[in-house]
Amino acid sequence: MTSEEFKIQVLPWARRLYPMIRRLLKNDAETQDAIQDLMMKLWDKKDSLLKLENTDAYIFRMAKNHCLDLMKKKKPLYLGEDEQLKLVNLPDKEGNFDHLEKFDHVRKVIEELPEKYRQVIQYRDIDGFEFEEIMELTGYEVPYIRVLLSRARGMVKTEVQKIYSYEKGTTSRSF
Amino acid sequence: MRREQLHDLFEKYYNAETDLQQEKLLRKEVRQSDEFAEESDLFAYFGQEAFVPENLENDIFGQLIKKETRRKTIRMRYIRIAAAAAVVLVFFSAYLLKPKNLSTRELTADEQFAVLEQALSQVSYSLQPEEDDDLLVVFQDENFEIVMN
Numbered sequence: 001m002t003s004e005e006f007k008i009q010v011l012p013w014a015r016r017l018y019p020m021i022r023r024l025l026k027n028d029a030e031t032q033d034a035i036q037d038l039m040m041k042l043w044d045k046k047d048s049l050l051k052l053e054n055t056d057a058y059i060f061r062m063a064k065n066h067c068l069d070l071m072k073k074k075k076p077l078y079l080g081e082d083e084q085l086k087l088v089n090l091p092d093k094e095g096n097f098d099h100l101e102k103f104d105h106v107r108k109v110i111e112e113l114p115e116k117y118r119q120v121i122q123y124r125d126i127d128g129f130e131f132e133e134i135m136e137l138t139g140y141e142v143p144y145i146r147v148l149l150s151r152a153r154g155m156v157k158t159e160v161q162k163i164y165s166y167e168k169g170t171t172s173r174s175f
Numbered sequence: 176m177r178r179e180q181l182h183d184l185f186e187k188y189y190n191a192e193t194d195l196q197q198e199k200l201l202r203k204e205v206r207q208s209d210e211f212a213e214e215s216d217l218f219a220y221f222g223q224e225a226f227v228p229e230n231l232e233n234d235i236f237g238q239l240i241k242k243e244t245r246r247k248t249i250r251m252r253y254i255r256i257a258a259a260a261a262v263v264l265v266f267f268s269a270y271l272l273k274p275k276n277l278s279t280r281e282l283t284a285d286e287q288f289a290v291l292e293q294a295l296s297q298v299s300y301s302l303q304p305e306e307d308d309d310l311l312v313v314f315q316d317e318n319f320e321i322v323m324n
Binding site for chain 1: 188189190191192195198212213214216217219220221223224225226227228231232234235236238239240242243
């Protein structure tokens with residue numbers, strides 16, 4: 001595989017994988033380093049990539065293993081350094097605060113979902129992965145992924161509605 | 176898109192029956208509508224979480240090329256050092272295995288100096304990295320080298 005072929009066939013995976021790895025590491029600089037390492041591994045194998053029947057599946061599997069290695073090394077944190085920095089440096093505008101507060105509500109709702117629901121909704125609605133790719137990552141069959149995703153989307157919507165209703169004072173139940 | 180179509184698409188979305196293209200369309204429609212407040216915030220959050228730095232691919236590709244060039248330079252240096260060592264070894268072996276009874280003429284001081292000078296320049300030349308078409312050495316010392324291609 002030439003450098004140009006690598007650029008066309010493999011490099012776009014950096015963009016596709018970025019949000020997922022960013023979510024694991026919670027830090028942009030570390031995410032970029034991790035993706036750089038992954039791309040370097042693929043670059044070293046670029047001649048053998050051509051001989052594979054399904055290059056995308058191979059890259060995806062390699063990315064999955066790379067993420068598993070990263071997860072072993074990284075302790076889970078709720079807020080990453082970048083998020084903390086963003087919160088500290090927030091412009092003093094009510095509009096921005098509202099926006100961030102809403103995102104924080106949604107984030108909490110998703111974080112509090114049972115793991116398999118959370119995984120599936122993140123892979124689909126944030127990372128934009130196909131069902132077959134989610135199957136590769138989770139090991140679940142596609143029909144089951146659809147069930148989990150459907151329930152996760154419903155649960156998130158219900159919880160967000162509850163928060164908005166509470167904020168409007170139409171219900172006394174807090175989130 | 177008509178309101179009914181949008182509602183149908185949302186029903187499919189919540190049943191996880193939409194494909195990625197339809198979900199993209201749904202996000203676009205929601206951005207332009209005031210009706211779906213929850214979905215609007217959800218999709219905005221998903222969009223924010225999916226943020227990727229603009230120059231990511233270029234940065235990564237630049238680093239890959241840089242590392243590849245560096246490896247190539249180091250590999251070439253090892254080959255040249257090995258070649259130089261082999262040349263020295265061949266000459267040294269030839270000297271040791273030279274027949275003792277071979278009649279030789281004593282060299283004058285000038286001839287000895289010329290032979291020595293030629294031998295040193297050959298060793299020096301073989302140690303010196305050659306100009307490479309795709310490599311430009313900007314700076315080099317014992318521990319550090321900057322190359323461009």
